[in-house]
Amino acid sequence: MPATPASLLVIFGASGDLAQRMLLPSLYGLQHAALLPAGLRILGTARSEYEVAAFRDLVADAVRRNVPAADVDPASLDALLARLDYQAADSSDAASMQRLGERVTALRNGDVLYHLSTAPRFYGPICDALGAMGLAGPGTRVMLEKPIGHDLASAIEINDGVARVFDEDRVFRTDHYLGKEGVQNLIALRFGNAMFEPLWNARHIQQVQITVAETVGVEGRGDYYDTSGATRDMLQNHLLQLLCLTAMEPPARFEPTAVRNEKIKVLRSLRRIGRNEVQAETVAGQYTSGAVGAKVVPGYIDELGHPSRTETFVALRAHIDNWRWSGVPFYLRTGKRMARRSTEIHLQLKSVPHSIFDPGAHIAPNALTIRLQPDERIELRVMSKTPGLDRAGMRLSEVELDLDMHEEFADSTRRPAYERLYMDALEGNGTLFVRRDETEAAWEWVDAILDGWRAADVRPRPYPAGTWGPASAIAMTERHGHTWRE
Structure with a gap:
């Protein structure tokens, strides 16, 4: 039975950094586009004490700082502010939670969406409190x-x-990559076009590369990042979600259960990389000082202020042991302070089985590259005749068929990821959210890698900021006759 659009959104951690940078500006975007449910009220809560007017000022300031000035419409902003209320609460203080519960009861006029934008250790206590008050x-x-x-x-x-409090079908786990236009376009490209599916398998694809490269460092998040590292922060969620969408079988329908059933099959088919495999199949790195975009930047340890063995880069060679992908390596890498910002999925097809051209003619394998950020585009590399007359035989050149999504859809508004995710969660559509078994299957696979590193006393290899990671990451692919796309 379809869910009813929420009449009340309660944001825990409403004064925090994530809320100010992404959540509140996204709610403004939905308001400006008239996409919020009619009559929706928004209740912010955090430990900070705010009068409602002061909280509205905070929200207005967050919108003005994080939304392009040309897109800030005073009437839309006022309409968003009119939806807002605030009630301070601390999950460890029963009295304050009781006051929050009373405010929720007073504002509720239908379904409620609770957004827990807090540290995950507070999820259980917050849910317990909501359940105890009969609000879950x-x-x-x-x-x-x-x-x-x-x-x-x-x-x-x-x-x-x-x-303990919420049934699984009422839990919406966010991976903001799934809200990105480019990631959703991967689904459309695969399952909305007949030309790709016959080639999307081990018979035709030689290798797959998935890269999430960042030029930024830890940016003031050193205390968090040093307990996390690239493997927990990026590989366990973002990269594995991209892997699932790239490798999954066609779901019967584009709806939550069907899509997530196919993703979990991929995660359960991933070949384990454990103690006997980590040194050959994985590389951990940590950036040192260097130059990014002609700007000299410090190394990770310099930013952190103390020695650390936390990896800021990870690359690995994964295999999916099923009929579709048997024998195809999936190279995954992510890192900070790399040469350029890029998120892309690159599929290299196998070479033609026999060349009819001159023995000296170079025929590069066809390749499909789906770029997700910073620009969204789809590139198909094919061989073409080089124009001109040549008695020595036909000369071939590699050319790109390039679809620039921004240019193609210049008249369409590009939506931030949280606008999509908020709209779906408010309406009860869980397709672009992560199910419990996905989360735990991903951790089980990643834990084996981390255990292997501990057992082998693996230390991250240094790489200068502004490069593509340690040389050993390049060697890992070249041992198998492959090269990272740069």
Whole structure:
């Protein structure tokens, strides 16, 4: 039975950094586009004490700082502010939670979406408090931010805490990559076009590369990042979600259960990389001082202020042991302070089985590259005749068929990821959210890698900021006759 659009959104952590940078500006975008449910009220809550007027000033300032000035419409901003209310609360203080519960009861006029934009250790206590007050029954749902734990055991503990109060079909775990236009376009490209599916398998594809490269450093998040690292922060969620969407079988329908059933099959088919495999199949790195975009930047340890073995880069060679992908390596890499910002999925097809051209003619394998950021485009590399007359035989050149999504859809508004995710969560559509079994299967696979590193005493290899990571990451692919796309 379809969910009813929420009449009340309660944001825990409403004064925090994520809320100010992404959540509140996204709600403004939905307001400006007239996409919020009619009559929706928004209740902010955090430990900070604010009068309602002061909270509205904070929201207005966050919108003006994080939305392009040309897009800030005073009437739309005023309409958003009119929806807002605020009630301070601390999950460890029963009296303050009781006052929050009374405010929720007073504002509620239908379904409620609770968005827990807090540290995950608070998810269980917040859900317990909501349940104890009778505010987590039918007609309510909860939206959670990553990371769900720092390993499998902690993920299970957090999920159990939420599950004591909310049924799984009312839990919306956020991976903001799934809200990006480019990621959703991957689904459209694969399953909306007949030309790709016959080639999307081990018979025709030689290798797949998935890269999420950042030019930024830890940017003031050193205390968090040093307990996380690239593997927990990026590989366990973003990269594995991109892997699932690239490799999954066609779902019967584009709806939550069907899509997530196919993603979990991919995660359960991933070949384990454990103690016997980590040194050959994985590389950990940590950036040192260097130059990014002609700007000299310090190394990770310099930014952190103390020695650390936390990896800021990870690359690995994964295999999916099923009929579609048997034998095809999936190279995954992510890192900070790399040469350029890029998120892309690159599929290299196998070479033609026999060349009819001159023996000296170079025929490069066809390749499909789906760029997700900073620009969204689809590139198909094919061989073409080089123009001109040549008695020595036909000369071939590699050319790109390039679709620039921004140019093609210049008249369409590009939506931030949280606008999509908020709209879906408010309406009860869980297709672009992560199910519990996905989260735990991903952690189980990643935990084996981390355990292998500990057992082998793996130390991250240094790489200068502004490069593509340690040389050993290049060697890992070249041992198998492949090269990273740069």
